[in-house]
Amino acid sequence: MQLFNSLSREREPFVIPLNRPVTMYVCGVTPYDTTHIGHARTFLTFDVLRRYVRFKGATIRYCQNVTDVDDPLFERARRDGMDWRDLTEQQVRQLVQDYADLNIEAPDFFPRASAEIDAMLPIIDRLLQLDHAYVVAGNVYFSVRSDPDFGRMARMGYDELLAVANQRGNNPHDPNKRDPLDFVLWQTGNPGDPTWESPWGLGRPGWHIECSAMATKYLGDQIDIHGGGADLIFPHHPCEIAQTEPVTGKKPFVHFWMHAGLVWLDGEKMSKSLGNLIFAREALRELGADAIRWYLLCEHYREEFDYNRVAAARHVAITQQLREATTTSGGAGSPLDLSRGREEVLAAMDDDLNTPAALAVLHIMSLETIAAASEGRDVSAATTTLRELALMLGFTLR
Ligand SMILES: [Zn+2]
Structure with missing residues (x-):
């Protein structure tokens, strides 16, 4: 690492x-x-x-x-x-x-x-x-x-x-x-x-x-x-x-x-003196823990982060897809294998905690799993892999 x-x-x-x-x-x-x-x-x-x-x-x-x-x-x-x-x-x-x-x-x-x-x-x-x-x-x-x-x-x-x-x-x-x-x-x-x-x-x-x-x-x-x-x-x-x-x-x-990196709000530095703080409890009410986590991890940790409420809200749906993908059940068709995606996620994490890259792969894996389940494919191994990676990143999946 x-x-x-x-x-x-x-x-x-x-x-x-x-x-x-x-x-x-x-x-x-x-x-x-x-x-x-x-x-x-x-x-x-x-x-x-x-x-x-x-x-x-x-x-x-x-x-x-x-x-x-x-x-x-x-x-x-x-x-x-x-x-x-x-x-x-x-x-x-x-x-x-x-x-x-x-x-x-x-x-x-x-x-x-x-x-x-x-x-x-x-x-x-x-x-x-x-x-x-x-x-x-x-x-x-x-x-x-x-x-x-x-x-x-x-x-x-x-x-x-x-x-x-x-x-x-x-x-x-x-x-x-x-x-x-x-x-x-x-x-x-x-x-x-x-x-x-x-x-x-x-x-x-x-x-x-x-x-x-x-x-x-x-x-x-x-x-x-x-x-x-x-x-x-x-x-x-x-x-x-x-x-x-x-x-x-x-x-x-x-x-x-x-x-x-420090967090900005709509292009202005977020600070007590400017009075433009967003509190975790407000964001939790609006978005929930998983969406906040996904949104904040979308930027590499060393970069500054420009918080924007509209962009933040988009991550509610993304985490819903993750949750759906970890609980979906497919059929008896050809099994979906996500082992390559798993390797990519871990490689990104080994690369100075590159969470944006890891999440991009995780998102594709979620969509693939949902699609495969709807086609009647066997997604049992895929949902296990997704759940393992999601919990590793600290998502609640609730
Ligand atoms: Zn100190």
């Missing part, structure tokens, strides 16, 4: 270990405004990968975190006059329900950052000992100049890295920083934000350290696959590499970095 690695920017052979579980960590959500179609696409992608790895005979340990220590969550809780813990609880309940309704299997580990502070403190402490970090006024910063490879995944020069980081939450004007691109490992935070005890005083962790701590705690010092949305290519994932590898002493932290 070949997978595209965002770090090398190349397809590389992914040899599935059969003597130990494959380990996969996917950056989860900050629990507010969940679950929009952008989240759904990312988590569907890794759900399909997980199912496919298992289909190939391996086991997989999958960890997805909840970023419940994060500025936007605290701001939203303040705005709504809620305790941040209640907001988290409410949003995580919604998230779990949405995953179940989308037929996305629950992760094996689903840690919340707020409960994992103890795993973060030793990493920060070790980075200080190694001179990768420094303390000013109760804040601990990672020194990007201490890592000559910092940000390599993004393939950008310093100015561009800084510009992108600034768009994504970096404060370049913090007077305590030695370099505007340095990022917080620990911070005193805003007044009123929750705090935890630390050797540097009361405060809370930075976003990036949360994932390093949870990934290594649940999956080990080196993990096979680490995924997320394409907006994590910088700064989040390079920060994770920079702070994890010196502490574990093991390179690489991650063998395969995988990123799902």
Whole structure:
């Protein structure tokens, strides 16, 4: 199987270990405004990968975190006059329900950052000992100049890295920083934000350290696959590499970095700030889980996805045909053999999870099966094959 690695920017052979579980960590959500179609696409992608790895005979340990220590969550809780813990609880309940309704299997580990502070403190402490970090006024910063490879995944020069980081939450004007691109490992935070005890005083962790701590705690010092949305290519994932590898002493932290393209709506970027989010529960009501899955998998996961309601609706009929084809019964005529189509579907999946190609073949196989059944041919083997492939891709067939 070949997978595209965002770090090398190349397809590389992914040899599935059969003597130990494959380990996969996917950056989860900050629990507010969940679950929009952008989240759904990312988590569907890794759900399909997980199912496919298992289909190939391996086991997989999958960890997805909840970023419940994060500025936007605290701001939203303040705005709504809620305790941040209640907001988290409410949003995580919604998230779990949405995953179940989308037929996305629950992760094996689903840690919340707020409960994992103890795993973060030793990493920060070790980075200080190694001179990768420094303390000013109760804040601990990672020194990007201490890592000559910092940000390599993004393939950008310093100015561009800084510009992108600034768009994504970096404060370049913090007077305590030695370099505007340095990022917080620990911070005193805003007044009123929750705090935890630390050797540097009361405060809370930075976003990036949360994932390093949870990934290594649940999956080990080196993990096979680490995924997320394409907006994590910088700064989040390079920060994770920079702070994890010196502490574990093991390179690489991650063998395969995988990123799902962002979702647009009718040609505009889907975002909270533009207010054009489509929520999974709306789409579920309109389309059902199988049609959403089929529609979102019609574009290769690395491409951006332009969501369009009319196009989405067309996939209801396509999944009905799939369902019909898996339940139809033919006659005693010549048997329909779909083994070649099956090989094509698997070859497409081995090609960096080429779901558009796999689904195109699956659709033809469905139509062939329906036609063969109506001609009185024996379709019992064909329906078995279709059902096997459909379940491998995570369709409910309900
Ligand atoms: Zn993360």
